[in-house]
Amino acid sequence: MKEDKKQLASKSIKPTTVLVTGANGLLGRTIQKYKDDYPKINFLFCSSKELDITIKESIKKNFKKNKPDYCINCAAYTNVEKAEKEPEKAFLVNAEGAKNLAEVCKESGTVLIHISTDYVFDGEKRTPYTVKDIPNPINEYGKSKLQGEKYIQQILERYFIIRTSWLYSKEFEKNFYLTILEKAKRGEELRITDAQIGCPTDTENLTKYILELINIPLPLEGKGENYGIHHFCDKKQMTWYGFAISILEKNKIDNMILINDNSYKTIAKRPIYSVLE
Ligand SMILES: NC(=O)C1=CN([C@@H]2O[C@H](COP(=O)(O)OP(=O)(O)OC[C@H]3O[C@@H](n4cnc5c(N)ncnc54)[C@H](OP(=O)(O)O)[C@@H]3O)[C@@H](O)[C@H]2O)C=CC1
Numbered sequence: 317m318k319e320d321k322k323q324l325a326s327k328s329i330k331p332t333t334v335l336v337t338g339a340n341g342l343l344g345r346t347i348q349k350y351k352d353d354y355p356k357i358n359f360l361f362c363s364s365k366e367l368d369i370t371i372k373e374s375i376k377k378n379f380k381k382n383k384p385d386y387c388i389n390c391a392a393y394t395n396v397e398k399a400e401k402e403p404e405k406a407f408l409v410n411a412e413g414a415k416n417l418a419e420v421c422k423e424s425g426t427v428l429i430h431i432s433t434d435y436v437f438d439g440e441k442r443t444p445y446t447v448k449d450i451p452n453p454i455n456e457y458g459k460s461k462l463q464g465e466k467y468i469q470q471i472l473e474r475y476f477i478i479r480t481s482w483l484y485s486k487e488f489e490k491n492f493y494l495t496i497l498e499k500a501k502r503g504e505e506l507r508i509t510d511a512q513i514g515c516p517t518d519t520e521n522l523t524k525y526i527l528e529l530i531n532i533p534l535p536l537e538g539k540g541e542n543y544g545i546h547h548f549c550d551k552k553q554m555t556w557y558g559f560a561i562s563i564l565e566k567n568k569i570d571n572m573i574l575i576n577d578n579s580y581k582t583i584a585k586r587p588i589y590s591v592l593e
């Protein structure tokens with residue numbers, strides 16, 4: 317039987333405190349769903365209203381009160397299209413926000429688990445990107461995420477930067493999986509691009525990966541073997557068009573018009589190939 321938090325307290329074992337920023341986003345809500353599977357973790361979920369990562373003083377105040385052992389940063393500016401029009405807003409959250417968190421984590425001895433993206437790469441390779449490949453983002457979202465990574469690497473020793481790709485959830489909006497199902501429900505014709513290859517990743521799998529990382533005992537000082545950049549994505553590589561086909565198949569929807577169409581209007585350039593090793 318799993319020990320609950322009260323039992324742990326009675327044995328005076330301190331539960332691990334994990335603060336989650338951006339907790340009402342796609343990944344944040346998935347982590348909330350799994351919180352009861354980790355009774356040794358005391359989760360603190362903070363929405364953007366409760367903790368704005370662009371305001372360093374409020375992070376400091378929060379960390380002083382809650383003393384988190386880990387911070388999982390799910391807060392981000394993720395609208396790839398809008399980032400082209402308002403890059404300063406993307407940089408404020410994805411770069412300066414990450415920097416603020418890293419600085420406060422350093423002061424409070426908190427391990428930062430930061431989520432980054434396949435869009436830090438330019439997509440010119442044709443074999444999976446490794447953690448040693450040099451990023452070269454081709455859109456503002458990717459550039460702002462890369463700047464966030466760089467700040468964290470400059471400031472911290474005890475951090476995980478987990479790059480992932482094409483996140484989706486069957487439960488929580490907003491994401492490609494549910495957008496396709498919504499369009500199908502409305503009987504809309506689907507015109508989907510096959511101009512990109514990547515790995516759709518279920519937020520449930522990423523959640524388990526992150527929470528298992530926390531369960532591994534970590535060295536208290538210096539750079540443990542595990543710290544640094546990690547790549548995590550689901551195994552199957554495909555195009556968005558291929559992903560749409562598999563979503564319709566899984567949901568037994570066979571009366572839809574699905575057209576392979578690369579003319580879907582986008583402002584942002586996207587990497588043609590962004591499979592992560
Ligand atoms: N979605 C994807 O396909 C992929 C995402 N990632 C990365 O994974 C992480 C999680 O992404 P995902 O869950 O999809 O993103 P979402 O856009 O679903 O969630 C991001 C959350 O961050 C919050 N947020 C925005 N600005 C701030 C701020 N200044 N302070 C605090 N919170 C803020 C948002 O709140 P509000 O809505 O109130 O603004 C929102 O709840 C991000 O780092 C993203 O870059 C990586 C690869 C793929």
Ligand SMILES: Cc1cn([C@H]2C[C@H](O)[C@@H](COP(=O)(O)OP(=O)(O)O[C@H]3O[C@@H](C)C(=O)[C@@H](O)[C@H]3O)O2)c(=O)[nH]c1=O
Nearest residue numbers: 394396433434435481482483492495507508509556580
């Ligand atoms: C809805 C739709 C999208 N598309 C195209 C646009 C785009 O190239 C692709 C997927 O659409 P999205 O808007 O989900 O794509 P996008 O915003 O590029 O998704 C990215 O988000 C950021 C946050 C990441 O970090 C990346 O890993 C990646 O998941 O499919 C169509 O061709 N037809 C459609 O009907």
